[in-house]
Amino acid sequence: MKPIPYGRQHITEEDIQAVVETLRSDFLTQGPKIAEFEAAFAKYIGCKYAVAVSNGTAALHLCALALNVQPGQKVITTPITFAASANCIRYCGGEVVFADIDPVTFLLDINKVRALLEASPKGTYKGIIPVDFAGASVDLEAFRKLADEYNLWIIEDACHAPGGYFTDSEGVKQNCGNGKFADVAIFSFHPVKHIATGEGGMITTNNKDVFEKLCLLRTHGITKAPELLKENHGGWYYEMQELGYNYRLCDMQAALGISQLKRADEGLEKRKEIAKKYDTAFAHNKNIETPKYNEGHAFHLYVIKIKERLGLYNYLRTKNIFAQVHYIPVHTMPYYQKKGHKKESFPFAEKYYEECLSIPMYPGLTDEAHQYVIDSINEFFTK
Numbered sequence: 001m002k003p004i005p006y007g008r009q010h011i012t013e014e015d016i017q018a019v020v021e022t023l024r025s026d027f028l029t030q031g032p033k034i035a036e037f038e039a040a041f042a043k044y045i046g047c048k049y050a051v052a053v054s055n056g057t058a059a060l061h062l063c064a065l066a067l068n069v070q071p072g073q074k075v076i077t078t079p080i081t082f083a084a085s086a087n088c089i090r091y092c093g094g095e096v097v098f099a100d101i102d103p104v105t106f107l108l109d110i111n112k113v114r115a116l117l118e119a120s121p122k123g124t125y126k127g128i129i130p131v132d133f134a135g136a137s138v139d140l141e142a143f144r145k146l147a148d149e150y151n152l153w154i155i156e157d158a159c160h161a162p163g164g165y166f167t168d169s170e171g172v173k174q175n176c177g178n179g180k181f182a183d184v185a186i187f188s189f190h191p192v193k194h195i196a197t198g199e200g201g202m203i204t205t206n207n208k209d210v211f212e213k214l215c216l217l218r219t220h221g222i223t224k225a226p227e228l229l230k231e232n233h234g235g236w237y238y239e240m241q242e243l244g245y246n247y248r249l250c251d252m253q254a255a256l257g258i259s260q261l262k263r264a265d266e267g268l269e270k271r272k273e274i275a276k277k278y279d280t281a282f283a284h285n286k287n288i289e290t291p292k293y294n295e296g297h298a299f300h301l302y303v304i305k306i307k308e309r310l311g312l313y314n315y316l317r318t319k320n321i322f323a324q325v326h327y328i329p330v331h332t333m334p335y336y337q338k339k340g341h342k343k344e345s346f347p348f349a350e351k352y353y354e355e356c357l358s359i360p361m362y363p364g365l366t367d368e369a370h371q372y373v374i375d376s377i378n379e380f381f382t383k
């Protein structure tokens with residue numbers, strides 16, 4: 001068996017052709033493919049604006065900047081996420097405050113967030129960064145209500161959930177990242193995510209002012225738009241109006257993204273099938289706790305919980321299956337420990353970390369490889 005990772009990209013001949021065509025075109029970066037990708041992505045997600053950027057971390061950083069995070073400001077997020085969800089606040093000098101997860105959904109527990117907010121004077125916190133962990137959509141309607149009470153912004157980290165949704169109190173499906181409740185949402189196009197562009201990311205929003213600020217910050221804070229210029233010396237003239245960055249995506253990547261996006265629904269269906277098959281295969285294995293999920297789950301990860309995690313992980317490696325752990329709680333990282341965060345602060349997150357294992361989940365997983373993974377896992381418990 002060839003090595004089987006927990007996640008990987010799915011590249012077709014059409015994807016390759018799309019990239020090759022841009023190489024033969026006039027633009028390698030900042031050409032027509034960026035706007036085309038942004039429009040297609042906004043349509044897919046169902047939001048007004050989409051801003052393509054160089055990766056998901058850059059997307060988070062730009063959101064924190066556009067929402068004007070200042071040194072010392074406090075922002076709440078989950079410890080069970082990739083470090084970047086928290087780091088974006090540190091880039092702006094803000095303070096990260098973690099709150100524990102719900103032990104069933106593994107998502108940031110809104111009751112824990114509420115408890116934090118109630119325990120401090122209003123104005124102490126500025127924002128919340130909930131994460132659609134593993135592909136499970138956060139109930140953003142509830143978070144919006146809470147955020148409005150305390151005048152907070154919301155960045156939805158939707159890296160795991162393109163195509164995911166939750167159903168709101170009126171029975172309406174709300175796509176992850178659609179901007180209905182969160183101020184901004186971010187996605188990543190790293191090869192393990194649903195849509196791959198090598199490195200890449202996207203920010204989605206319905207807020208025009210935020211959108212314009214993001215566009216400016218993405219490219220050095222520089223604008224050439226005549227209506228925005230303070231002066232105008234001629235056709236060459238531009239102004240740097242903010243301290244921005246070079247967080248652009250290039251046209252070759254956008255071309256790949258457009259091509260990948262066309263197969264997004266297909267990929268999501270395949271992920272669902274894989275999850276169902278795992279559910280059935282492990283239903284009678286008392287050693288394995290399979291994930292509980294709602295309709296609308298986007299299955300970036302399939303996380304099982306087992307007591308003998310290290311043993312199973314190592315056993316699978318001998319079988320050329322590379323499971324992974326998502327995530328080591330962010331507050332236990334040496335950097336955050338140095339910043340004063342304490343281990344044993346979040347019992348559910350830490351307990352989850354002891355037992356979680358992400359097993360292979362990607363559209364290109366063949367039936368044969370999938371069965372091999374299932375058999376290998378069941379075998380571990382019967383040897």
Ligand SMILES: *Cc1c(COP(=O)(O)O)cnc(C)c1O
Nearest residue numbers: 055056057082084159188189190
């Ligand atoms: C992948 C990921 C990121 C960062 O995206 P990059 O494109 O790798 O920078 C941020 N948050 C979450 C939850 C992710 O999974």
